[in-house]
Amino acid sequence: MFASIAPRYDLLNRVLSLGLDQSWRRAMVARLPALGPEDRVLDLCTGTGDVALALADAGARVHAGDFCQEMVQRAPEKEGAKEHGIGWFVGDALSLPYAASTFRALTVAFGLRNVEHPGNGLAEMARVLSPGGRLMVLEFSKPTVWPFSALYSFYVFRVLPTLGRMFSGSKVDAYRYLPESVWNWPGPEELAAMMNERGLEVVEQKSFLLGAVVLHVADKR
Ligand SMILES: C[S@@+](CC[C@H](N)C(=O)[O-])C[C@H]1O[C@@H](n2cnc3c(N)ncnc32)[C@H](O)[C@@H]1O
Secondary structure (H helix, E strand, C coil), X not given: CHHHHHHHHHHHHHHHCCCCHHHHHHHHHCCCCCCCCCCEEEEECCCCCHHHHHHHHCCCEEEEEECCHHHHCCHHHCCCHHHHCCEEEECCCCCCCCCCCCEEEEEEECCHHHCCCHHXXXXXXXXXXXXXXXXXXXXXXXXXXXXXXXXXHHHHHHHHHHHHHHHHCCCCCHHHHHHHHHHCCCCXXXXXXXXXXXXXXXXXXXXXXXXXXXXXXXXXX
16 A cells, blocks of 8 residues: 555645644654664654654664565655665564664654554564663544544545545555544553553653644653
8 A cells, every 4th residue: 555655655745734744753853862872763664764864864873664665765865865874674563673672762653553463563662672762653643622623534534535546646545544544543542551561651642733643752661
């Protein structure tokens, strides 16, 4: 599905989020813990690499992976990517090619919801984080404030799939899958409990756009 939308993925992100998506990614990067010269940061489900590039801009030594080659191969071609020396890789978030406690911080933006077993994904993320290391998950959620919740649901179920199909050029209905996956996704409290069970203590949950997007920040015990 992601391979089929890769060529227009960035453009659609900007258009469908009304230009807000990069500000949410920047808010995540702003919560990076202090990094020593040897500390490394991992961006998972990196897609076309926007978070990885923002992390590198902030001075982090970054590794970034995604299991969809068509998405991740676009990242090194982006402006400024070559100078950063990011370690791009194609790989599965459920089985990472790293030893335990390798990373000081780990980010995943709009990715955990798409991992086949999110609980197992969180356990694997906890494994590669060093003790005290920080996990930051940026994900969609369901807004709860009426009437915005009603407007938002009209937008994601009616408007977004039509625009997505028109502009992505993809025959696969990725932009119909998106609202369905968001509606089936656990709310902030449930996600915090899932993290807690895997040794990740939630220290902040920051809502954007009246709860349509939530940034979950958790530190490994
Ligand atoms: C919506 S995109 C998000 C991309 C990027 N993080 C961003 O902020 O735009 C979700 C990405 O998750 C990747 N993905 C889903 N399951 C994965 C897994 N098990 N391992 C690695 N990548 C995965 C997909 O290939 C896709 O590129």
